[in-house]
Amino acid sequence: MIRKMEKEDLDRVSQIWLDTNIKAHDFIPSQYWKNNYEPVREMLPQAEVYVWEENGQIQGFVGLYEDYIAGIFVLEQAQSRGIGGQLLDHIKAEKPHLSLKVYQKNTRAVKFYKRKGFQIEMESADQETGEKEYTMEWHS
Numbered sequence: 001m002i003r004k005m006e007k008e009d010l011d012r013v014s015q016i017w018l019d020t021n022i023k024a025h026d027f028i029p030s031q032y033w034k035n036n037y038e039p040v041r042e043m044l045p046q047a048e049v050y051v052w053e054e055n056g057q058i059q060g061f062v063g064l065y066e067d068y069i070a071g072i073f074v075l076e077q078a079q080s081r082g083i084g085g086q087l088l089d090h091i092k093a094e095k096p097h098l099s100l101k102v103y104q105k106n107t108r109a110v111k112f113y114k115r116k117g118f119q120i121e122m123e124s125a126d127q128e129t130g131e132k133e134y135t136m137e138w139h140s
Contacts, residue, residue, distance in 0.1 A: 002090050005049035005061065012058045013051065014041045020073040027105045028129050050090060052083045062087040069100040088116055096140045104132040113138075 005013055017040055021033040048064040052074070060074030060083045069091070072084045092098065102109045104123070114120075118136040126133050 001053050002050050002087065003053060005044070005051050007045070009051055009058060010041065010044060013044060013049065013061050016058065016061060016073050016075055017044075017071070020075070023076055024106055024109065025103060027103075028131065032129060050087060052087055054078075059083055060087060062091060064091060064095075067095050067097050067099060069098055071100075084112065085116065092116075092138065092140070097138065099135060099137045101126075101133050101135050103129075104134055110134065110136075 014037065018033055018037050022030045044063065047070060049061055051058045051061040059078040062072045063070040072087055074083045102113060113136050118138045120134045121137050122135040124133060124135065125131065
């Protein structure tokens with residue numbers, strides 16, 4: 001079930017953010033994500049966040065700032081079950097245009113977004129990590 005994030009979901013959503021980033025981005029030192037945990041935790045309530053809940057447990061979420069996808073995060077044990085795709089489809093139904101940034105080395109995510117109709121518009125380097133990233137866009 002997809003629903004809007006509630007205040008009491010913050011701990012779980014923040015932990016999913018941290019765990020998923022560390023696992024998906026093994027080319028970036030885990031300390032980077034740990035250092036950004038508190039700032040992200042403070043920003044989450046200001047974003048438009050939808051969670052995927054199953055049997056009373058949040059399995060993943062998508063975070064948006066207007067038409068920018070800050071990220072789709074799904075617990076490792078819940079991946080490859082269509083949760084990320086359903087979260088993305090949910091926001092695509094509400095927005096005529098979406099954009100995001102994804103690390104070039106995160107090939108699984110790049111392939112996922114391409115399958116979902118996103119196109120690479122630009123390549124740049126993330127100023128904080130130095131890693132190459134793509135700006136990808138989708139239009140309805």
